[in-house]
Amino acid sequence: MSLQNGKAKNWMQDPGMEPMLGRALGNFRQSVHAWSEAVYSRPRSMPRVTAHRSWRLAAGWALGCVLAMGSLAGGLYERHHRHVIAKIKADQETRQQQLATERSASIADEDLLADVDSDVSRAVPAAMEPLAQLMDGGDAGQ
Amino acid sequence: MAAGTAVKPMMAEAAEVLAAEEFARIVESHRPQIFRFLLASTRDIDLAETLTQECFLKAHRNWSHFRGDSSPMTWLMRIAINLQKDHWRNRRLQFWRHTQTNAVDLDEASEWLPSGERTAEQQILAREQVGKVWKAVQGLSDRQRTVFLLRYIEDQELSDIARATGLSEGTVKAHLSRALQKVRAELGGGR
Numbered sequence: 019m020s021l022q023n024g025k026a027k028n029w030m031q032d033p034g035m036e037p038m039l040g041r042a043l044g045n046f047r048q049s050v051h052a053w054s055e056a057v058y059s060r061p062r063s064m065p066r067v068t069a070h071r072s073w074r075l076a077a078g079w080a081l082g083c084v085l086a087m088g089s090l091a092g093g094l095y096e097r098h099h100r101h102v103i104a105k106i107k108a109d110q111e112t113r114q115q116q117l118a119t120e121r122s123a124s125i126a127d128e129d130l131l132a133d134v135d136s137d138v139s140r141a142v143p144a145a146m147e148p149l150a151q152l153m154d155g156g157d158a159g160q
Numbered sequence: 161m162a163a164g165t166a167v168k169p170m171m172a173e174a175a176e177v178l179a180a181e182e183f184a185r186i187v188e189s190h191r192p193q194i195f196r197f198l199l200a201s202t203r204d205i206d207l208a209e210t211l212t213q214e215c216f217l218k219a220h221r222n223w224s225h226f227r228g229d230s231s232p233m234t235w236l237m238r239i240a241i242n243l244q245k246d247h248w249r250n251r252r253l254q255f256w257r258h259t260q261t262n263a264v265d266l267d268e269a270s271e272w273l274p275s276g277e278r279t280a281e282q283q284i285l286a287r288e289q290v291g292k293v294w295k296a297v298q299g300l301s302d303r304q305r306t307v308f309l310l311r312y313i314e315d316q317e318l319s320d321i322a323r324a325t326g327l328s329e330g331t332v333k334a335h336l337s338r339a340l341q342k343v344r345a346e347l348g349g350g351r
Contacts (some may be wrong), residue, residue, distance in 0.1 A: 025313055042347055044224050045273065045286040047295040050313050053272035054196035057205050
């Protein structure tokens with residue numbers, strides 16, 4: 019690798035380039051060339067840094083994905099939970115309604131039977147009262 | 161006819177291989193210079209390495225468009241200067257995201273000096289001068305710094321600097337003159 023350290027400096031002959039300034043610029047040039055050459059020749063640390071950064075990036079993405087998945091799963095679970103509770107409530111209400119309907123139906127049946135009884139049974143006329151008493155007494159005697 | 165159609169892809173392939181080989185040669189010969197210019201401009205080793213990589217990546221993408229109007233070095237230097245400009249522009253816009261800088265401080269940058277055949281006293285004097293030039297370079301505008309580094313670090317001709325920076329030769333001379341004034345003043349020989 020050549021960094022052209024030995025190349026002739028064409029600016030040394032520039033008009034107005036006084037010796038002191040020329041020397042300072044020459045030293046500056048040599049210094050930058052030496053620094054650059056030393057840095058350029060050393061083993062590169064760049065891939066390691068990049069790998070480290072990419073590892074961090076991957077970890078960040080993974081964590082982000084886990085959080086996103088977690089919140090999504092949580093949301094879905096919450097939604098499912100609410101759905102189940104709503105279904106149970108609806109079932110309970112339906113059952114209660116059925117029970118109420120059945121109860122009201124049975125009450126209606128009893129009322130109907132009572133009405134039938136009252137309609138079918140006849141009051142015994144007064145003239146037939148002794149006979150009825152005899153029948154009751156006969157039944158008792160038997 | 162069939163032979164002709166078979167020859168054409170082969171020629172295209174061969175041209176591609178030649179172009180790739182030529183580009184590889186250019187990377188090998190010019191990469192150290194581009195890196196050195198970017199290192200001197202930024203004083204940031206990691207940034208200089210990143211920008212050098214980007215420079216050659218961009219050059220590779222556009223290699224087929226390089227018409228040879230200027231030398232490959234001038235063309236590459238132009239890409240490097242533009243990348244550097246873009247970097248600083250983005251950095252200024254996103255200052256809240258990049259608050260820290262990895263730039264080496266001036267004293268550390270001044271430490272680098274080949275011993276050569278100098279005495280210890282001459283070494284100290286030279287190091288002191290280098291430190292002062294670095295200080296002056298830090299105070300230059302972006303354009304002045306670019307022009308100054310291309311001239312006094314990369315030994316480029318004024319015409320090449322003009323082509324690489326997209327400035328006229330007159331403007332390059334004016335920037336150089338102002339930059340030298342500041343360096344002189346820093347060295348204590350202001351006039």
